[in-house]
Amino acid sequence: MRVWRVVVLLTLALAVGVGWGYVWWGRQVTRLTGELAEARAAAAGPRDYRAEGVVRAVLPEMNIVVITHAEITGYMPAMTMGFRATSPKIYETVDVGDAVRFTLRGTPPNLALVALEKITTR
Amino acid sequence: MAGHSDRPTALGWQTRVGRLACALVVVALTSGAVALAQQTASLEQRPGAALEPAALARVALETQAGMVWTLRLSLLVLLGAFLVMRVDLTSRVDWRAARGYALVLAGAALALLAAAGHAAAVEPETALAIAVDIVHLLGAALWAGGLPALALLLAAASRETGADARPYAVVATRRFSRTAVLLVAALALSGAVMTLSQVGSIPALIGTRYGRLLLLKLALVVAIVALAALNRRLLPALSGDAVAVGRPAMRRLRLFVGVEAALALTVLVVVAVMGVTPPARHEQPVWPLDFRLAWATVADSPQAPFVLVGSQVAVLGVVALIASRLLFRARRPAVLAGGGVLVLAGLAMALPPLVTDAYPTTYRRPAVPYHAGSIAAGAHAYRDHCAACHGPSGAGNGPAGAALDPPPSDLRAHHAALHTAGDLFWWITHGRRQMPAFRGRLDAEQRWDLVNFIRALSAVDAARVLTPVVQPERPLVVAPDFVFAVGPTPPRALKDFRGRRSVLVVLYTLPNSRPRLTALAAAYETLAPLGVEIVAVPFDGGPDAIKRLGAEPRILFPVVTDGAAEIVATYGMFARGPHAEFLVDRQGYLRTIDTGGVDAATLAANAEALNRERVVATPPAEHVH
Numbered sequence: 001m002r003v004w005r006v007v008v009l010l011t012l013a014l015a016v017g018v019g020w021g022y023v024w025w026g027r028q029v030t031r032l033t034g035e036l037a038e039a040r041a042a043a044a045g046p047r048d049y050r051a052e053g054v055v056r057a058v059l060p061e062m063n064i065v066v067i068t069h070a071e072i073t074g075y076m077p078a079m080t081m082g083f084r085a086t087s088p089k090i091y092e093t094v095d096v097g098d099a100v101r102f103t104l105r106g107t108p109p110n111l112a113l114v115a116l117e118k119i120t121t122r
Numbered sequence: 123m124a125g126h127s128d129r130p131t132a133l134g135w136q137t138r139v140g141r142l143a144c145a146l147v148v149v150a151l152t153s154g155a156v157a158l159a160q161q162t163a164s165l166e167q168r169p170g171a172a173l174e175p176a177a178l179a180r181v182a183l184e185t186q187a188g189m190v191w192t193l194r195l196s197l198l199v200l201l202g203a204f205l206v207m208r209v210d211l212t213s214r215v216d217w218r219a220a221r222g223y224a225l226v227l228a229g230a231a232l233a234l235l236a237a238a239g240h241a242a243a244v245e246p247e248t249a250l251a252i253a254v255d256i257v258h259l260l261g262a263a264l265w266a267g268g269l270p271a272l273a274l275l276l277a278a279a280s281r282e283t284g285a286d287a288r289p290y291a292v293v294a295t296r297r298f299s300r301t302a303v304l305l306v307a308a309l310a311l312s313g314a315v316m317t318l319s320q321v322g323s324i325p326a327l328i329g330t331r332y333g334r335l336l337l338l339k340l341a342l343v344v345a346i347v348a349l350a351a352l353n354r355r356l357l358p359a360l361s362g363d364a365v366a367v368g369r370p371a372m373r374r375l376r377l378f379v380g381v382e383a384a385l386a387l388t389v390l391v392v393v394a395v396m397g398v399t400p401p402a403r404h405e406q407p408v409w410p411l412d413f414r415l416a417w418a419t420v421a422d423s424p425q426a427p428f429v430l431v432g433s434q435v436a437v438l439g440v441v442a443l444i445a446s447r448l449l450f451r452a453r454r455p456a457v458l459a460g461g462g463v464l465v466l467a468g469l470a471m472a473l474p475p476l477v478t479d480a481y482p483t484t485y486r487r488p489a490v491p492y493h494a495g496s497i498a499a500g501a502h503a504y505r506d507h508c509a510a511c512h513g514p515s516g517a518g519n520g521p522a523g524a525a526l527d528p529p530p531s532d533l534r535a536h537h538a539a540l541h542t543a544g545d546l547f548w549w550i551t552h553g554r555r556q557m558p559a560f561r562g563r564l565d566a567e568q569r570w571d572l573v574n575f576i577r578a579l580s581a582v583d584a585a586r587v588l589t590p591v592v593q594p595e596r597p598l599v600v601a602p603d604f605v606f607a608v609g610p611t612p613p614r615a616l617k618d619f620r621g622r623r624s625v626l627v628v629l630y631t632l633p634n635s636r637p638r639l640t641a642l643a644a645a646y647e648t649l650a651p652l653g654v655e656i657v658a659v660p661f662d663g664g665p666d667a668i669k670r671l672g673a674e675p676r677i678l679f680p681v682v683t684d685g686a687a688e689i690v691a692t693y694g695m696f697a698r699g700p701h702a703e704f705l706v707d708r709q710g711y712l713r714t715i716d717t718g719g720v721d722a723a724t725l726a727a728n729a730e731a732l733n734r735e736r737v738v739a740t741p742p743a744e745h746v747h
Binding site for chain 1: 200204213215216217218219220222223608609610611612614666667668669670671672673676677678679680683
């Protein structure tokens, strides 16, 4: 066989090999992405989120407690924001400036404050 | 590059080069495999892993560098197989196909090297860095790889028996010479780009191992280019009737090309060492000279005009030199000499005033960042060790220093701006004039704390021009970074807001600041959407700071309960009253200082002024005086 034909064949083989590998890789990624999305969907639904923070304001007229909190894993980063309480009893025992551990329950973004307990500051 | 030929000597040479290439592929394969094994051992952190198939497979298939090596080695295997194949190359098409394909395979294998080297670690613009590296690698390979082959051909042709290949050798030399000019240009350009990203500054070039290796490499390359320029002069002697070409000229050419090839191989050795040396940018430069040139030395002195005039004279000289080369084909010795004299005179005028003392640590980056914690610690060390002579405020008027001649330095007046942090570190470490060395009394961290405190003193002096209103596009003073926590939340740093929000740092005392805090609580609703965060720091801070503010008014911005002492110690230096407000812009510069007297409308106007600004300065992390 002439050398140039060998070269053309080799190049074709390389191109087909690389192309096949690329397509295979793409399929693999699609499959994994799909599985990840399914797993995420399965994990959704009402659940509890816990975090620590400090009470900044209590607004009994709106049934809201404003808390500067650390990251709420799986829900939101650290920030200051108001949470609707399920009952006024929850915030009866806390004052502005108290360090607290709190629990939110529900499916994001519909979460409600279900528990609030004081922790001793460092 | 030499092309197809049917002369026996030329064919013999092609076979030899082909065999050499095969041997080199084997060497590359072996060394590549060894490098992979060594990488495995260092990644797994045990020497035994280098021989375990499982560990090798993991590194080869799961790390980026490993993938690149795997691809590269398989390309090399292909190339080797292709070169070993005994094929009939008498037809021109076949010859081109075979050589061209070998070139493509070798080029691809080489280009992959860029994806596993220093260039792949450049951020941002990784792709650009890799592309430039590929250009450099291919250029160097064609040049340095072509030289030995050309030397072999010239050697064969200059023998008595090789006369039949002489025309072929002359053609090859011509083509190589023409290509080499382009290659050297490409190499110089790509090399300059890579130097900018891997070295970046003159101290890094002459003060680090990587930089010095680069200088050595450059010296070798200049030698090669000089030899090559000589060779180009020889080329015309080779023209004319091909077989009658003189052997002496060819011998001389062979010698020169051989020396060039040897130098090129030395360059490759240097490059190999550079490949395993950390790039200069990541090293602490050690300045080898006892002086440096700095514009700050003359910026405000009467000598500044001399420097400017001198530099212009030198530029004029350079222009004259270039013009004498380019414009006049015939040499004009007068213009040449005049240009040289102008350059020398200009430099003699401009450089001496710029000279200032320098020390090995001059260009060291501070080991401790410019941070409130460090400045507070430095202030403490200053009171204990420095205030006796330099005075409590750094004015150089301490009681123990009164008798000294010359008097102790005034540390406030732009002191840190004229000297690098590394200069200050050297003086504190080794002493200066009557000042004792503190190497034995303070550890390195404490000495860097002192450097940071002196930089803060100087910053306080520079900050006197700041008003309660933002002066657009004038970031002058770097705001010291600090860390704070609100209640049980994890600590945050001022630096975390960089590039995202400006920060109004409020130092307050109770009960005097209460009306102002009430006003700020109301203003926060306007300021937050304008991109301003407020961080309130109690002068007498403690874990109960939020509790002491009470439930009314509702204050929703962060109030520091942890870390206030260091912030107060540092920002207190800048404060002009018992209540102080500092606006820090998105790049981390201090832009306003106020005692809490401005109204909400001015605060909003300040925020809008900052929002209107383009990014006018690099963030202070890169901003080391």
